[in-house]
Amino acid sequence: MTDLIESKAWQALKEHYESIKDVHMRDMFADDPQRFEEFSASLNDILLDYSKNRVNKETMSHLFALARQGHVEEWRDNMFAGEAINSTEDRCVLHSALRNRSGKPVRVNGRNVMPKVKAVLAHMRDFSEQVRSGEWRGYNGARIKSIVNIGIGGSDLGPHVVCEAMKPFAQRGLKAYFVSNADATHLVETLKQVEPESTLFVIASKTFTTQETMLNAYSARKWFMDLVGNEKAIEKHFVAVTTNIELAEKFGINEANTFEFWDWVGGRYSLWSSVGLTIALYLGMDHFEALLEGAYDMDQHFKKAPLEKNIPVILALLGIWYNNFFDAQSHAIMPYSQYLERLPDYLQQLDMESNGKTIDRNGHRVNYLTGPIIWGQSGTNGQHAFFQLLHQGTKPVPADFLIPALSQNPLGLHHRVLFSNCLAQTKALMLGKKYAEAVDEMTHQGFDKETIEEVIQHKVFDGNKPTNTIIFERLTPKTLGSILAMYEHKVFVQGVIWNINSFDQWGVEYGKVLAGQIQKDLSKPGDVDNHDASTNGLINYRKRVYFDEIEKCGVD
Ligand code: F6P
Numbered sequence: 001m002t003d004l005i006e007s008k009a010w011q012a013l014k015e016h017y018e019s020i021k022d023v024h025m026r027d028m029f030a031d032d033p034q035r036f037e038e039f040s041a042s043l044n045d046i047l048l049d050y051s052k053n054r055v056n057k058e059t060m061s062h063l064f065a066l067a068r069q070g071h072v073e074e075w076r077d078n079m080f081a082g083e084a085i086n087s088t089e090d091r092c093v094l095h096s097a098l099r100n101r102s103g104k105p106v107r108v109n110g111r112n113v114m115p116k117v118k119a120v121l122a123h124m125r126d127f128s129e130q131v132r133s134g135e136w137r138g139y140n141g142a143r144i145k146s147i148v149n150i151g152i153g154g155s156d157l158g159p160h161v162v163c164e165a166m167k168p169f170a171q172r173g174l175k176a177y178f179v180s181n182a183d184a185t186h187l188v189e190t191l192k193q194v195e196p197e198s199t200l201f202v203i204a205s206k207t208f209t210t211q212e213t214m215l216n217a218y219s220a221r222k223w224f225m226d227l228v229g230n231e232k233a234i235e236k237h238f239v240a241v242t243t244n245i246e247l248a249e250k251f252g253i254n255e256a257n258t259f260e261f262w263d264w265v266g267g268r269y270s271l272w273s274s275v276g277l278t279i280a281l282y283l284g285m286d287h288f289e290a291l292l293e294g295a296y297d298m299d300q301h302f303k304k305a306p307l308e309k310n311i312p313v314i315l316a317l318l319g320i321w322y323n324n325f326f327d328a329q330s331h332a333i334m335p336y337s338q339y340l341e342r343l344p345d346y347l348q349q350l351d352m353e354s355n356g357k358t359i360d361r362n363g364h365r366v367n368y369l370t371g372p373i374i375w376g377q378s379g380t381n382g383q384h385a386f387f388q389l390l391h392q393g394t395k396p397v398p399a400d401f402l403i404p405a406l407s408q409n410p411l412g413l414h415h416r417v418l419f420s421n422c423l424a425q426t427k428a429l430m431l432g433k434k435y436a437e438a439v440d441e442m443t444h445q446g447f448d449k450e451t452i453e454e455v456i457q458h459k460v461f462d463g464n465k466p467t468n469t470i471i472f473e474r475l476t477p478k479t480l481g482s483i484l485a486m487y488e489h490k491v492f493v494q495g496v497i498w499n500i501n502s503f504d505q506w507g508v509e510y511g512k513v514l515a516g517q518i519q520k521d522l523s524k525p526g527d528v529d530n531h532d533a534s535t536n537g538l539i540n541y542r543k544r545v546y547f548d549e550i551e552k553c554g555v556d
Contacts, residue, residue, distance in 0.1 A: 160345075163178075354503070405473050
């Protein structure tokens with residue numbers, strides 16, 4: 001492949017950038033009353049308005065040419081067909097099979113995986129219905145009231161974002177908790193809220209080797225045994241979700257209580273697999289399947305819609321436009337929905353673990369920016385925290401604003417206020433405020449000329465800050481499924497164009513190895529000198545200064 005930045009489509013974009021970089025969106029809107037219709041795309045109840053972007057028709061056609069040059073459609077088809085596109089791990093990438101509602105086979109190495117997928121879904125349905133109906137009881141006959149999901153990364157963030165977002169669909173009297181951090185505080189504070197006889201622990205780990213998860217799982221088991229003292233009771237209170245049935249068995253969870261998935265499902269793409277067990281338990285299997293339906297709809301859209309109307313493709317290309325031509329370092333996610341509060345956290349892993357790469361598919365260091373820093377917070381809270389920087393800071397921050405047209409909680413004027421704030425922010429970011437407008441405003445407010453002159457520069461807003469608005473009817477399981485799949489495909493398209501493997505995460509492994517070495521050194525008596533001076537200093541400082549305290553605890 002030719003060097004991306006030397007390629008025809010890239011060069012055309014670079015040249016085009018020079019002609020558009022100083023054009024204000026305010027003028028683009030004034031010149032084209034059809035902008036909203038022209039720069040929008042939809043699927044079911046989801047509407048993407050991307051008219052508040054620094055693009056015109058020519059920009060978009062150059063961007064679509066970039067996608068075609070990068071063979072996005074071929075890569076997409078190869079992914080859905082089960083090709084081993086995760087080249088560094090020699091794996092196919094088939095989370096789409098988990099939500100394949102077509103009745104058609106999906107093959108991995110020539111074998112149709114759909115019967116296995118369906119068998120696990122049936123197992124999840126059977127088990128979740130037993131728990132929810134009260135047929136499944138704790139060791140002493142108590143009903144299950146608390147589900148504690150123990151997992152980290154994809155085994156936590158996916159089920160967590162969904163359970164939080166779908167609270168209105170949860171069964172009354174059932175609570176879902178998520179424990180992920182190695183900091184014991186996370187587990188300890190959660191256990192304070194539950195009773196052993198009515199708690200079900202879901203140990204979710206693709207590998208069943210992740211240190212944090214195993215630490216929390218064994219500590220939860222000990223807590224349970226200390227209180228209940230009956231080894232046999234474990235099977236009523238601990239279930240596993242994993243690709244590693246053997247290790248789950250070693251932990252003491254029998255196969256009947258283990259929910260399988262497969263290595264062709266990446267951790268950060270696993271919420272559609274049995275990793276969604278906590279979702280099924282909390283919301284019910286029908287809602288979990290509605291989530292799958294929504295994702296399937298987005299898969300079909302991604303597969304079939306022309307690039308020009310393809311929502312994930314459009315989002316991906318706009319992201320590349322700002323990342324690579326405007327040097328935007330980050331991308332903000334602003335859900336105007338309290339239920340979507342955890343969406344930025346979830347998308348951080350999805351995007352940054354996927355596209356935080358420097359080496360391309362050919363093993364060469366890239367000479368262009370890849371994945372952005374993803375961050376954000378729910379609106380309107382973010383407005384009172386960091387929006388100042390978006391409006392008047394020195395850094396460009398493209399952002400997605402997501403909002404339901406209708407609230408799950410219609411209460412007085414709340415949703416109208418929320419909705420108007422969302423639109424007001426994207427409007428202000430786009431329009432800005434000109435010098436003359438700011439002067440007029442202050443004059444009307446009765447300020448004298450001298451005061452106006454003193455502060456006027458602070459009241460001017462450049463505007464021209466790009467945003468996407470994603471509006472949907474209501475936050476339902478189906479719509480949420482579509483939104484999450486939309487972002488998965490967006491990240492995929494960007495990875496293809498940047499020519500990186502979005503499906504491995506070697507960077508994360510390095511820290512894990514070092515943590516193991518440091519842990520050993522912390523347990524040895526005396527000073528260490530086998531690290532760099534800073535690391536030695538910090539290890540030795542903790543040992544020297546807190547030696548007595550650590551000794552007193554016995555454990556640490
Ligand atoms: O952080 C690295 C990672 O491997 C993620 O990709 C994954 O989601 C997470 O750890 C948890 O892994 P597991 O599900 O195997 O415990």
